[in-house]
Amino acid sequence: MTTGAPASAGGVTLSRGRALGRWVAAAWNQFFHRPEPVTGIALFRILWGGCLLANWALLAPDLFTWLGERGVLSRETARALTGPGRLDVFQALPRGDGWVALVFAATALASLGLAVGCFTRTSAACAFVGLVSIHHRDPLILPAGEAWSVDRWRTRRRGTMPLGPVLHAPWAQRLIQIQVAVLYASTVGWKLLGPTWRDGTAVYYMTRLVEFERFPLPPLFDHLWAIRAATWGSLLVEAALATLVWVPRLRYPVLAAGAGLHLGVEYAMNVPLFQWLMLACLTLFVPPAHVAALARRVASRTRATRGATWPGPASP
Structure with missing residues (x-):
């Protein structure tokens, strides 16, 4: 009895380990190599x-x-x-x-x-x-x-x-997606090392860099609560772009928040092309089937517009 119990437990552990290995391998192949x-x-x-x-x-x-x-x-x-x-x-x-x-x-x-x-x-x-x-x-x-x-x-x-x-197999696109997620994760990590990001005042200093100013911001950003909401909110969005963007149900809300963040910075600051490059990177997370469906709808409407003819002036 005492001799067989450890052997039985070891067999169960080995079986579970093999099952876990098969699950990891299947998930890996599905993520990187499913066409x-x-x-x-x-x-x-x-x-x-x-x-x-x-x-x-x-x-x-x-x-x-x-x-x-x-x-x-x-x-x-x-x-x-x-x-x-x-x-x-x-x-x-x-x-x-x-x-x-x-x-x-x-x-x-x-x-x-x-x-x-x-x-x-x-x-x-x-x-x-x-x-x-x-x-x-x-x-x-x-x-x-x-x-x-x-x-x-x-x-x-x-x-x-x-x-x-x-x-x-989308392995190349997956690697770029991972790189983008790592970029956002490292951004959040480095920002949290700065005291102004932790106390919520970083956006105040960013919006006072006159040499980078593009368009004037509304007076709302003269209030501390708005400054803190923008500072901590941007950290949350960037953290979500590193993590929650991988969850299918949350992907589009996270991408919309990320697009809003980058467009807001583009409005406020003159940093040539950076925001547009990041917006291009965010499109990598849109499922290819959705991209293809959107392209088909646009093409269908374009063909319908080209095929439409003017019926001529109405009869008096």
């Missing part, structure tokens, strides 16, 4: 590429001021600030503003290719290398092209792609 429509990552590709193009349009007038050989930061200083071993094509190229212009133009062209889905994976890789190199020069590979893209249009014309929806 889904690629419309979600395609929407993100379009928005992200558009934000990159807007960024290059803002940078172009002062390109050589920031990145040129006689700009505000020399190559040597940039290398000292970022450290060796960084991805920076400028360090591998000869000196000269012509090379700066060439890298910038190639990056802008790759961003355009990413946005419209033309040679999508190559464009994404080139845009990534160019973007990181530009950031390192001055520190002051997905199936996204298989929907809503020039690549898909070209492939369909050749007859090598089915007309139905394209399904792929």
Whole structure:
């Protein structure tokens, strides 16, 4: 009796451990590898590429001021600030503003290719290398092209792609989602280290940064209770974007709150493109089936509008 009991308990524990392992493996495969429509990552590709193009349009007038050989930061200083071993094509190229212009133009062209889905994976890789190199020069590979893209249009014309929806394992999109969630979680963690975020006055100081002011705020933000509500409310929203966004029933309310937060900051502060980049990232959490359904409704209404004809003037 006493000998068999421990053996029986050990067998039950082992059986439960195996069942738990199977459940974890099944959940992992379902989360990362169950095929889904690629419309979600395609929407993100379009928005992200558009934000990159807007960024290059803002940078172009002062390109050589920031990145040129006689700009505000020399190559040597940039290398000292970022450290060796960084991805920076400028360090591998000869000196000269012509090379700066060439890298910038190639990056802008790759961003355009990413946005419209033309040679999508190559464009994404080139845009990534160019973007990181530009950031390192001055520190002051997905199936996204298989929907809503020039690549898909070209492939369909050749007859090598089915007309139905394209399904792929969403592991790449999942990794970006996790990165976005980690971003919000780390933001909350770092903010909580600051006393003004803990006592609820951080938004007061943020709204008094005149050099970043875009539009005037209502007098409501002169009251302490409103300042504290905005400060602590933003922390709650960012915490929800790191955690509750994974709960299907809560996803859309959390995304709506996140969109409201970023649009509010966009209204109040002039921080070029950051809020729009984050809004693009939030679209990654919209189920691809919902994105596809919305696209079908828009396309149906567009076709109905085009097909409508003017009946002519009424008879007298």
